[in-house]
Amino acid sequence: MNKKITKREIVIFSIISVVFILIPFLSVSNNDTANNVLFETRHFRRMLFENILLLMFFFLNYFLLIPKLYFKRKYIVYTLILIACFFIVYKIPEWSFHLQKMPRKEPPRFDKFRHDGPPPPNFVMWSPKILMFFSLAIISLFIRQNKRYVEMQEQKQLSEIAYLRAQINPHFLFNTLNNIYALTLQKSDFASDAVMKLSKMMRYVVSHSSKDFVPLREDLEYIKNYIKLQQLRLINNNSIVFQINGDVSDIKISPLLLINFIENAFKYGIIDDEYNPIKINISIDNTTLTMLVENTILEDVNLIEEQSGIGLKNTKKRLDVIYANRYQLEVKETSSNYFVRLKLFLND
Numbered sequence: 360m361n362k363k364i365t366k367r368e369i370v371i372f373s374i375i376s377v378v379f380i381l382i383p384f385l386s387v388s389n390n391d392t393a394n395n396v397l398f399e400t401r402h403f404r405r406m407l408f409e410n411i412l413l414l415m416f417f418f419l420n421y422f423l424l425i426p427k428l429y430f431k432r433k434y435i436v437y438t439l440i441l442i443a444c445f446f447i448v449y450k451i452p453e454w455s456f457h458l459q460k461m462p463r464k465e466p467p468r469f470d471k472f473r474h475d476g477p478p479p480p481n482f483v484m485w486s487p488k489i490l491m492f493f494s495l496a497i498i499s500l501f502i503r504q505n506k507r508y509v510e511m512q513e514q515k516q517l518s519e520i521a522y523l524r525a526q527i528n529p530h531f532l533f534n535t536l537n538n539i540y541a542l543t544l545q546k547s548d549f550a551s552d553a554v555m556k557l558s559k560m561m562r563y564v565v566s567h568s569s570k571d572f573v574p575l576r577e578d579l580e581y582i583k584n585y586i587k588l589q590q591l592r593l594i595n596n597n598s599i600v601f602q603i604n605g606d607v608s609d610i611k612i613s614p615l616l617l618i619n620f621i622e623n624a625f626k627y628g629i630i631d632d633e634y635n636p637i638k639i640n641i642s643i644d645n646t647t648l649t650m651l652v653e654n655t656i657l658e659d660v661n662l663i664e665e666q667s668g669i670g671l672k673n674t675k676k677r678l679d680v681i682y683a684n685r686y687q688l689e690v691k692e693t694s695s696n697y698f699v700r701l702k703l704f705l706n707d
Contacts, residue, residue: 379411383403408451408452408455413448416448417495424437425500428440448492549591556584557588560584560588567615571681573612574610575610575705578616579607582618585618598633598635598636601640602639604640605642610648616677620652620699628657638652639651647705648702649701656696685703687700688702
């Protein structure tokens with residue numbers, strides 16, 4: 360889990376600290392403030408001491424007791440330590456100022472509020488202190504629980520992305536190896552070139568797939584190598600129409616995201632047909648990327664839907680996690696054609 364203090368935590372800690380330091384100043388009479396005897400007032404000094412100890416408890420509970428005891432389900436030990444902290448916070452100031460031999464300067468009393476009867480029960484005297492102490496404990500627990508939930512959600516997203524990438528990467532390897540195998544069976548002179556392009560592709564997968572974002576130009580270079588590798592086994596050079604338009608500098612993208620739609624076109628579409636070419640167009644307008652992929656589908660439509668659906672589902676999951684509310688995906692299928700339009704809002 361992330362142990363760094365966030366800006367949100369700093370703001371919350373600052374507000375709580377200021378409030379608890381100001382409480383003693385706001386609770387004293389105006390006479391004491393006007394006569395500059397504020398710090399000579401035992402009531403004020405004791406309350407200020409108590410609130411400083413309360414703040415120390417708040418940070419102790421937040422950074423140590425909750426993660427080390429509460430989150431590890433050591434509830435009995437945690438409760439006992441809370442009770443001990445309560446008596447430390449309120450008894451130490453009481454003993455400290457009770458033993459002081461300085462003249463006692465109490466806050467002014469007003470006759471109309473005087474109570475000549477017996478003193479109130481101890482429970483009534485301690486109720487506000489109990490309420491304040493355990494309210495502070497609950498607040499610190501709530502903030503810490505919320506931080507833990509956010510960290511767990513972030514970790515879950517990272518794990519899900521890593522899982523989806525782990526599913527995708529071997530897929531590229533198997534496809535490209537099959538292509539090279541076909542070339543070797545044909546004793547093609549292009550086999551060595553295919554091995555070189557495969558090497559570049561796998562180097563990219565190994566070095567970049569674990570990154571959150573990579574330069575768009577590098578991801579497009581990977582796509583170019585993939586398409587060139589496919590072209591090595593084709594007879595008709597016009598059976599693939601591939602275009603890139605726009606400036607790709609200073610733009611980043613999640614790695615190996617676009618290739619999934621392109622790979623589906625080669626895997627499940629009709630290839631090597633110059634009258635029904637695979638069309639791939641990638642255009643960049645400022646920080647908006649639009650990719651269009653169109654191909655003629657094979658006759659076994661059910662097989663295509665079953666197999667390509669898995670890859671498309673995984674790609675949508677990645678889009679939902681990485682580009683939530685920042686992408687538009689349109690998939691259309693007719694009796695003879697398959698069309699994909701993906702729009703990404705990058706660098707937002």
